[in-house]
Amino acid sequence: PMIVAGGHELASHSYWHRRVDTLSPEAFREDLRRSIDVIEQQCGAKVKGFRAPSFSIRPGTEWAFDVLLDAGIVYDSSLFPARRGHGGYLCPQEPHDFTNTPSGRPIRELPMSVLGFGPLRLAFSGGGYLRLLPEQMIRYGFDKFARASLPVAVYLHPRDFAPDQPRVPMPPHRRFKSYVGLRTSKRKLQMLLSRYRFDTCAAVLGVA
Numbered sequence: 358p359m360i361v362a363g364g365h366e367l368a369s370h371s372y373w374h375r376r377v378d379t380l381s382p383e384a385f386r387e388d389l390r391r392s393i394d395v396i397e398q399q400c401g402a403k404v405k406g407f408r409a410p411s412f413s414i415r416p417g418t419e420w421a422f423d424v425l426l427d428a429g430i431v432y433d434s435s436l437f438p439a440r441r442g443h444g445g446y447l448c449p450q451e452p453h454d455f456t457n458t459p460s461g462r463p464i465r466e467l468p469m470s471v472l473g474f475g476p477l478r479l480a481f482s483g484g485g486y487l488r489l490l491p492e493q494m495i496r497y498g499f500d501k502f503a504r505a506s507l508p509v510a511v512y513l514h515p516r517d518f519a520p521d522q523p524r525v526p527m528p529p530h531r532r533f534k535s536y537v538g539l540r541t542s543k544r545k546l547q548m549l550l551s552r553y554r555f556d557t558c559a560a561v562l563g564v565a
Contacts (some may be wrong), residue, residue, distance in 0.1 A: 358399075358400055358401060359465065361400045362499070362559075362565055365557065366405070366557035366559055366565075367396050367400050367402065367404065367405070368387060368396075368404055368405065368406035368407060368408065368434075368558065368559075369393055369396060369404050369406070369408075369430070369532055370407075370408050370410065371389065371392055371407075372389070372391040372392040372395070373387055373388055374389045374410045375388065376410055376411050376443065376458055377409045377413045377414050377418055377421050377435070378414070378415050378418045378443070379413075382420050382421075382424055384456050385421060385424055386427075386428070388425050388428075389407070389424060389425070389428050390428060391537075391550065392404075393428060393429075393430075403429070404429075405429075405431045405432060405559050406430065406431070406433065406434060406436065406558050406559060407425055407431075407432075407433050407434070407563060408433070408434045408435050408512070409421070409435035410508065410557050411443050412435055412436065412437035412441070412445070412446075412469060413443050413444075414433070414435040414436060414442060414446060415443060415444035415445065415446050416444065416446060419457055419458055420458075420460075421435075422455060422458040422464050423458050423459055423460045423462065423530070425464060426460075426462050426464055430464070431464070431465060431564045432464065432465035432466070432558065432562050432564050433455065433464055433466050433467070434449050434466070434467040434469070434510060436455070436466055436469065437468070437469045437471070437480070438450055438468045438469065438478070439471045439478035439479070439480070440478070441447070444513075448515070449465065449467055449468070450470070450471070450507060450560065451507055452465065452467050452468075452481075452557045452562050453466055454466070459460065459520060464560045465487035465563075465564055467508070467510055467558050467561065468510070469483070469510050469512075470482050470498065470502060470507075470510045470527060472497075472498050475540070481494060481495055481508070482495065482498060482499070482509050482510065482512075483511050483513060484512055484517065485534045485535070485537060485538075485547055487517075487538075487542070487543055488537055488538030488545075489537050489538050490508035490540060490542060492544075492545055492548060495545060495548075495549070496552070499549070503553075508514065508561045509553075509556055510552065510558075511555070513542065513546065517539065517542045518539075518542050518543055519539065520539040520540045522539075528533035533538070534552070
């Protein structure tokens, strides 16, 4: 209730944090239902949005959008418009109506923000990307999007602010992605809050 009272929006990121592309439509539907029920019971506000764990709505899983719409979700922020480990989903960078659903029903989409450097496309505003990149590059991305009148999608996890968190055994590349730059997250977030104006995803997409 305190989060909603502070003017923030609560949306679903799933219940068990399992990748959508590993689930059946039935399993995804049940996971989504549980997450919505818990959030709405605790905050007293309707859940309007969803982001898939690991941006895991990829080509071949468009059925997930119909599951979202059936559950009353009106916008999604799961598409990563560049190649990545879990596939990504090439789509317009700007907020748009995603219409490639099996039923043909549209859903509002706020894609992850990525910068183009020649053939390379790189996220800059969330998670390990924000922890890894220098502040100058992060500001460059925000300023470039502002000049194009595009919103920047930001995401951070509680663990991004915990440099003293336990280190879990994992392969070197996963360890790097999980723990790089943890001591920089708070400073970078404070910088962004002081330089830029933010709003809820629903408000940005016009579905608030």
